[in-house]
Amino acid sequence: MPVSSAGTPARGERERTGPEAMVTVRGLVRTYGGGPAAVHALRGVDLEVPRGELVAVRGPSGVGKTTLLNLVGGLDRPDGGQVVVDGTDLSRAGEKRLLRLRRERIGFVFQNFGLVPVLTAAENVGVPLRLLRTPWREREERVGHLLSLVGLAEHAAQRPGELSGGQQQRVAIARALANRPALLIADEPTSQLDAETRRVVTDLLRAAVEDEGATALVTTHDEDLLERADRVFELRDGLLAGEAEGAGQR
Numbered sequence: 101m102p103v104s105s106a107g108t109p110a111r112g113e114r115e116r117t118g119p120e121a122m123v124t125v126r127g128l129v130r131t132y133g134g135g136p137a138a139v140h141a142l143r144g145v146d147l148e149v150p151r152g153e154l155v156a157v158r159g160p161s162g163v164g165k166t167t168l169l170n171l172v173g174g175l176d177r178p179d180g181g182q183v184v185v186d187g188t189d190l191s192r193a194g195e196k197r198l199l200r201l202r203r204e205r206i207g208f209v210f211q212n213f214g215l216v217p218v219l220t221a222a223e224n225v226g227v228p229l230r231l232l233r234t235p236w237r238e239r240e241e242r243v244g245h246l247l248s249l250v251g252l253a254e255h256a257a258q259r260p261g262e263l264s265g266g267q268q269q270r271v272a273i274a275r276a277l278a279n280r281p282a283l284l285i286a287d288e289p290t291s292q293l294d295a296e297t298r299r300v301v302t303d304l305l306r307a308a309v310e311d312e313g314a315t316a317l318v319t320t321h322d323e324d325l326l327e328r329a330d331r332v333f334e335l336r337d338g339l340l341a342g343e344a345e346g347a348g349q350r
């Protein structure tokens with residue numbers, strides 16, 4: 101990071117967090133509501149996600165895991181602290197810059213999948229590529245490849261309502277990978293799945309990291325996924341603590 105003599109980032113320089121960190125979170129605070137009913141979801145969270153790793157955040161229900169992912173993904177603004185993603189300080193980025201970062205560099209897998217009900221599986225996977233104005237042929241090839249990767253080539257023409265929960269989850273993962281995101285953010289990507297599908301989805305996340313060069317930040321309770329993460333953090337009482345090394349195996 102270029103620094104001025106005072107040790108702060110040189111004026112006009114894009115803030116960098118070093119070559120390794122894809123995400124750096126410092127002192128992150130998010131409070132919902134006010135007064136005695138205020139919910140202090142995050143009270144000063146610090147987190148570093150190195151490039152090329154699968155990092156998992158665990159913690160009890162309602163502890164603030166989704167809140168953290170939304171803030172890292174630029175979908176919500178914090179009440180305090182700093183989030184730097186891929187060299188961009190989100191608190192200094194305007195809406196346009198945030199939108200571009202989300203479209204070009206980030207893939208999301210939401211807890212409720214977030215698929216568009218009137219679009220087929222293939223069309224849902226193609227949405228991020230349409231937003232990037234990817235040419236038709238390239239889009240079709242990428243969508244076909246991703247649907248095969250998640251084992252849904254045969255279901256390309258079905259709409260979300262005609263797919264099982266596990267199939268919808270896999271469509272959501274294929275869609276999140278469509279733009280070859282530098283950062284894949286996944287909120288409980290294996291929840292509500294049977295053991296076999298959980299394994300398939302975990303394999304996909306590892307493949308995104310190993311083969312597609314992505315960095316992944318996931319929340320999960322799934323012991324198998326935790327086992328295969330490169331690092332595991334625990335969110336408790338609004339703070340992130342206790343890093344454990346996962347096995348990080350394929």
Ligand SMILES: Nc1ncnc2c1ncn2[C@@H]1O[C@H](COP(=O)(O)OP(=O)(O)OP(=O)(O)O)[C@@H](O)[C@H]1O
Nearest residue numbers: 132133139141159160161162163164165166167168
């Ligand atoms: N928009 C909101 N308005 C008010 N309170 C909210 C809002 N979103 C979340 N909360 C509260 O903030 C806390 C953290 O919620 P969050 O969804 O981040 O938890 P979580 O760890 O992801 O939970 P789960 O594992 O059940 O998905 C909860 O107490 C929740 O009720």
